[in-house]
Amino acid sequence: MEIQCLNPDIVLVDLFIPGIDGLSLVKNAKSMHPEMQFIMVSQVSAKNMIEKAYKNGVEFYIQKPINAVEIETVIKKVSESLETNRTLNQIQKLFNKDTNILDGNSLKSGNEIQTIKNIMLRIGIIGEAGSKDLIDITVFLREKNENMGNYTLNQLCKRFADSPKSMEQRIRRTISIGMTNIANIGIEDYMNDVFVEYSTGLFNFEQVKKEMDYIRKKSSDRGKVTIKKFIDGLISYCEK
Structure with missing residues (x-):
């Protein structure tokens, strides 16, 4: 070979x-x-x-x-x-x-990181600055068998960064880019597998529709991201 x-x-x-x-x-x-x-x-x-x-x-x-x-x-x-x-x-x-x-926990974390990376690749945020932050938080919550209901974003960011505010901004910016990418996919093909899967799995669908209207210039209001829903969505996909 x-x-x-x-x-x-x-x-x-x-x-x-x-x-x-x-x-x-x-x-x-x-x-x-x-x-x-x-x-x-x-x-x-x-x-x-x-x-x-x-x-x-x-x-x-x-x-x-x-x-x-x-x-x-x-x-x-x-x-x-x-x-x-x-x-x-x-x-x-x-x-x-x-x-x-590798112990069982290491193997489990490795597989879950691959799952998260694949999702990020599909919604076009794998190269964004906040992608690593999202991976760190999601894996941490999975290892603790918890979700965003147990913490505030600020509490989690303090565990991983000296500047929690900067980390929060990176995360929000990255998720916002993901929503814009999903909205663009939906505009081109409403039945696209990526759009159908993640417009509800990671985002609030009503907000995705607002973003689509903003891109089409039908509205001056952009869709808003919910960080809690996005991270809990990643956790849910890891569990699957």
């Missing part, structure tokens, strides 16, 4: 390859090179297939049609993740820790 000879850090692979099953390719390659990262592209949007791809070791699953900016953003994120993991592994080795064994 050419992948074994080249041993690349990141591999871009299609779900359907002539003569080869993309999922089997990823699974076999990961068994020999667990550090290798795979980005899968496909026209298939079935949830069970996407879930299967992540279980087989795919880092990101991107649905066609794709564009250069989207691919560049994802590759950059995967590269950053690789560098972070390598640094952590080096630190762990200094303390003679076994880096090949």
Whole structure:
């Protein structure tokens, strides 16, 4: 296999390859090179297939049609993740820790982070400054088996940032961009899977409609985001 000879850090692979099953390719390659990262592209949007791809070791699953900016953003994120993991592994080795064994909580958190990243990619906010903040808060709440009803946003931000206000602003800005992206998708195709799924799963649908009217210049009022609903929505998708 050419992948074994080249041993690349990141591999871009299609779900359907002539003569080869993309999922089997990823699974076999990961068994020999667990550090290798795979980005899968496909026209298939079935949830069970996407879930299967992540279980087989795919880092990101991107649905066609794709564009250069989207691919560049994802590759950059995967590269950053690789560098972070390598640094952590080096630190762990200094303390003679076994880096090949993950406990159940670590595996659970890893899978949930992938779920959140995939959602963020689909609504176009994976590269925004507040995306990492949202991941941190969502994973924290999942580990505590809690939701936004147990905390204020300010309380949560104080756990992760020296400047909670700045973190709140990043989060609100990122979610607002997500709503605008969803609204634009709805304007182009009201039955689009991403619009149908997340216009109610992460946002208040009435507010999404207001944003759509604002974009169409039918109204001067923009839709408003509810941070609590958005984060609780992410938690709900992680539970699924």
